[in-house]
Amino acid sequence: MKRRNLLKGLAAVPLLVAPVWRAWAGAPSRGSAGVEALQKSWKDFLAQGADVALTTEPLKRSKDEWKKILTPAQYRVLREEDTERAGSSPLNGEKRPGVYVCAGCSLPLFTSAMKYDSGTGWPSFFTFIPGHLATKKDYYLVFPRTEYHCVRCGGHHGHVFDDGPPPTGQRWCNNGLALRFIPKAGKA
């Protein structure tokens, strides 16, 4: 009897899960297929001859080398996981088509089609260019947060939260100082 009840219980699980999955797959404007297409077509947003890194091969630089390349504020964010003041980045209001690359190594991380206005004061994105960001948990605050960084140079970019818009529900909250924007039209 016990075993039969267990089987009954297991059989009921898909019924509980299915409506959630349907809501996800059936999102009206940008379904998960739409997000995948956005991720795959990121090069469509790249200006011709743009100065970007097209390899994720790790880039190692010494502290001194980074200090020569980056401004002191960029160094603090990218290399020491600092957070810029909310509302301080000109990229908050950036709406032109184009690509956002890592300010440390020029690896493309987001496109303008992945950006949205979160109202937080930091450039925010609901998805990213696959394979170009990696995450880890950090414990600077009482509760753990998910930090993310560039896979090429290891530079810290921001934190990812689960209060973003549909269909991903993700908010990639990025320091503007860690990004360089390359508009599709015009010079980088």
Ligand SMILES: [Zn+2]
């Ligand atoms: Zn980088």
